[in-house]
Amino acid sequence: MSDRIQAGFAVKYEHQVHFTRGVFRRDNPLLAGVLASGKAARPPRVLLVLDEQLANAQPGLFSAIQHYFAGREGQFDLAPERLLIPGGEAAKNDETSVEGLYAAIERNGLCRHGYVIAIGGGALLDVAGFAAATAHRGIRHIRMPSTVLGQNDAGVGVKNGVNRFGKKNFLGTFAPPFAVINDFELLATLPEREKRGGYIEAVKVALIRDREFFERIERSRDALRAFDPTAMEDLIRRCAEAHVRHIANGGDPFELGSARPLDFGHWAAHKLEQLSGFRIQHGEAVAIGIALDVAYSVLAGHLDAVEAERVIALIESLGFALWAEELDLRNADGEPAVVAGLEEFREHLGGALTITLLKGIGQGFEVNSMDTAKIRQALEQLSARALKA
Ligand SMILES: NC(=O)c1ccc[n+]([C@@H]2O[C@H](COP(=O)([O-])OP(=O)(O)OC[C@H]3O[C@@H](n4cnc5c(N)ncnc54)[C@H](O)[C@@H]3O)[C@@H](O)[C@H]2O)c1
Ligand SMILES: [Zn+2]
Known part of the structure; x- marks a missing residue:
């Protein structure tokens, strides 16, 4: 004798990838519109995670972000703390990066209607995406890739991952971000070696x-x-x-095949x-x-x-x-x-x-x-x- 209960269900995702310049200029409405589209019951908490090399290369970035949110007080609740994580593959190899993010998410009281906004290279976005997808079983996550490879490949997909046991992306999830925002101006300070690195993914797709x-x-x-x-x-x-x-x-968006x-x-x-x-x-x-x-x-x-x-x-x-x-x-x-x-x-x-x-x-x-x-x-x-x- 056997018995079963079976029920199928589908989950619909809207995957939005935006292109802009100067996303944090006060008169640029894109980010505010994206955040508001989440229709949170109260002003959603926003936690910023920045690629440290990007933050060093663009020292005005954080204050521009603060001004952006200051001009929208009452709409969004920017956490006073920002997280700086050294970018590059080291971020994915270092087990403490994800732990540090969990701790910041907890400390800043982010709930599932809050947003983690990660700005940086593909590696940093992978770490932040993994932490956001697993903390509280999933917090909204906005990716702002700051490398060519991030904007045309790593950052625009639906997966994330960190390295373990010396293996790439051994841990990770399929978790479509709430939105991806590609701001071409973020690329201005990217070293040439990194710019070139992104070209090859375009050659790959073309091939x-x-x-x-x-x-x-x-x-x-x-x-x-x-x-x-x-x-x-x-x-x-x-x-x-x-x-x-x-x-x-x-x-096969979640690569089951x-x-x-x-x-x-x-x-x-x-x-x-x-x-x-x-x-x-x-x-x-x-x-x-x-x-x-x-x-x-x-x-x-x-x-x-x-x-x-x-x-x-x-x-x-x-x-x-x-x-x-x-x-x-x-x-x-x-x-x-x-x-x-x-x-x-x-x-x-x-x-x-x-x-x-x-x-x-x-x-x-x-x-x-x-x-x-x-x-x-x-x-x-x-x-x-x-x-x-
Ligand atoms: N999740 C996915 O679907 C997916 C897909 C493809 C690749 N990836 C991953 O993406 C990673 C590679 O990403 P990447 O090529 O963006 O490199 P990266 O994240 O390693 O960044 C390269 C370097 O540039 C620095 N940097 C980033 N933006 C900068 C800026 N604007 N100015 C100055 N410095 C800046 C970073 O700190 C880092 O040192 C790999 O770990 C790869 O596995 C993920
Ligand atoms: Zn690749």
């Missing part, structure tokens, strides 16, 4: 989905290499849009970041990971060599190095150490190994295995190319 976007990036490569703001904004907007459309229309097309080039990248002790930044590692999977796609007979050369040339012309000494590291059995990234990638996702490769520019497709001998060959090609350069 798997959108040939026309790839060609657009090709046409603006010189402007991008010179960090021209207009070219950067165009790239960010289009890439962010592709991400949001993928989440909304891709059929095995496929993760937007992680093209990432199986090797995550491993490489880890092998380098995070000396190599995410975007830099992704550039190498993409080059590797492009070379592999040719060796496996999926991609035309001329198309592959065009891809690799674009990535190089944006200023990325396509080799790192960590690619020479070997396991005890003599295999390139980076190959372990495949199994770690599968384990993180669950299910069958699913890797995106290329059939052409704008045409990603999935495979369920990779041949280690061909990976080694692809690595040799990258190494030879780097030596020649």
Whole structure:
């Protein structure tokens, strides 16, 4: 004998990503409108979490925020305390970052109708998003990415995560933020290395989905290499849009299946970041990971060599190095150490190994295995190319 009660239910999310300039200029109504749209019964408490490097680079930021809220007294209740967390991957590796956030959320009495506003790079947003998603089982969270990668990729999605056991994003949740606000002016102080790092996620999206976007990036490569703001904004907007459309229309916003097309080039990248002790930044590692999977796609007979050369040339012309000494590291059995990234990638996702490769520019497709001998060959090609350069 058995019995059961079953009930299906659906939860609807509205994922809003806004683009603006000068979000904290007093006459900019965007943030106030977003906060007010939460229709809290009383003025909601707002806790600010700032990326420390951003706060140092833009010393006027906090006082601008205070003025913004001072002009809206009675509507919102800005917590007098602001939290500064050192940005970068260290924030995700350091267990005390999340603890510090929980303590601040508790100390400042935030409830589920309160807001954590996090302003910073993708790493800081991941930490703040995780803390906000788990404190009280979920506090409203507004992300304001201050890096190119944050604005076009890391910050516009619905997940968060912190690193544990030396593994990226071992802890995390799928928790759509209340809103994402991309303020292009926040990027003004970003070092060039970080700006460039974000470009590769746009190249990635273009490669798997959108040939026309790839060609657009090709046409603006010189402007991008010179960090021209207009070219950067165009790239960010289009890439962010592709991400949001993928989440909304891709059929698997919370990644319950095995496929993760937007992680093209990432199986090797995550491993490489880890092998380098995070000396190599995410975007830099992704550039190498993409080059590797492009070379592999040719060796496996999926991609035309001329198309592959065009891809690799674009990535190089944006200023990325396509080799790192960590690619020479070997396991005890003599295999390139980076190959372990495949199994770690599968384990993180669950299910069958699913890797995106290329059939052409704008045409990603999935495979369920990779041949280690061909990976080694692809690595040799990258190494030879780097030596020649
Ligand atoms: N949650 C997701 O869906 C998702 C997706 C992709 C990537 N990520 C994560 O995002 C992280 C990478 O993010 P990132 O590329 O933004 O790098 P980052 O967060 O490491 O920031 C790079 C550096 O720039 C500093 N910084 C940030 N904004 C600045 C500014 N405007 N001026 C001066 N300095 C500034 C930061 O303090 C940091 O030192 C990785 O941890 C990656 O795993 C998350
Ligand atoms: Zn990425």
